[in-house]
Amino acid sequence: MTDDADIIKGCIREDRSSQDKLYDTYASTMYGLCLRYCSNRDEAKDVLQDGFIKVFKSIGKFKNQGSLEGWIKRIMVNTALDQFHKRQKEFNHTSFDDINELTIETVEVTVQNEGEISESELMVMIQDLPKGYQMVFNLYAIEEYSHKQIAEMLNISESTSKTQLFKARSLLQKKIIELQRKNVLAI
Numbered sequence: 001m002t003d004d005a006d007i008i009k010g011c012i013r014e015d016r017s018s019q020d021k022l023y024d025t026y027a028s029t030m031y032g033l034c035l036r037y038c039s040n041r042d043e044a045k046d047v048l049q050d051g052f053i054k055v056f057k058s059i060g061k062f063k064n065q066g067s068l069e070g071w072i073k074r075i076m077v078n079t080a081l082d083q084f085h086k087r088q089k090e091f092n093h094t095s096f097d098d099i100n101e102l103t104i105e106t107v108e109v110t111v112q113n114e115g116e117i118s119e120s121e122l123m124v125m126i127q128d129l130p131k132g133y134q135m136v137f138n139l140y141a142i143e144e145y146s147h148k149q150i151a152e153m154l155n156i157s158e159s160t161s162k163t164q165l166f167k168a169r170s171l172l173q174k175k176i177i178e179l180q181r182k183n184v185l186a187i
Contacts (some may be wrong), residue, residue: 004068011059019056025071027052030076036138037080037124051079077143081153084135117176125175133168140165 007025010018010021029050045102054075126134135154139145140161145153147161154161 005064006061008059008068011056014056022055023052026072029069030072033073033076034080035123036142037077037084037139039127039131039134043083047076047080048085051076052164054079077139081135084131084154111146113122118177121179125179126170129171133164133171136161136164137168137172 004044007018013023026049030151031044031048034047034051035041038047039167041131058075062068126137127136138148139150139153140147147158147165149159150156151158156164
């Protein structure tokens with residue numbers, strides 16, 4: 001197998017074979033990441049393609065600090081965020097103050113018995129979330145950004161980020177419970 005360093009050098013030279021190897025190595029993982037941020041498969045494919053164009057254009061800037069996969073992942077997340085900003089008018093800007101006595105810590109997305117919900121079922125549930133909820137949930141719960149970082153990335157307040165996360169978790173929890181009830185009734 002060719003070393004990442006050789007692939008990077010080839011990509012810097014714009015060698016098509018090296019670009020194909022880089023794409024083949026990381027495309028499926030990055031597509032999965034794009035699916036988490038996009039409303040559907042077509043949008044995810046567009047983000048993936050735009051992301052790889054950015055990767056190939058800026059591969060010479062990769063400093064070998066951290067993994068190549070992590071660097072590509074960052075580009076894909078930023079590309080998905082760019083796509084999100086294009087559609088930001090759909091974003092629901094609810095204030096954190098609108099939440100009554102409940103706090104984020106009181107609602108956790110849990111699965112009663114491991115294995116009952118497949119990864120693909122959970123992915124569909126996340127994709128069905130309103131766009132703002134989906135974006136904040138992915139950035140916080142999966143990418144592990146802080147609310148401050150999310151607020152800066154999405155151009156929202158920290159309290160809006162917290163609200164979006166709270167609502168995303170609440171909706172996911174309801175969907176998981178509904179799915180578990182359906183599974184129990186099917187038995």
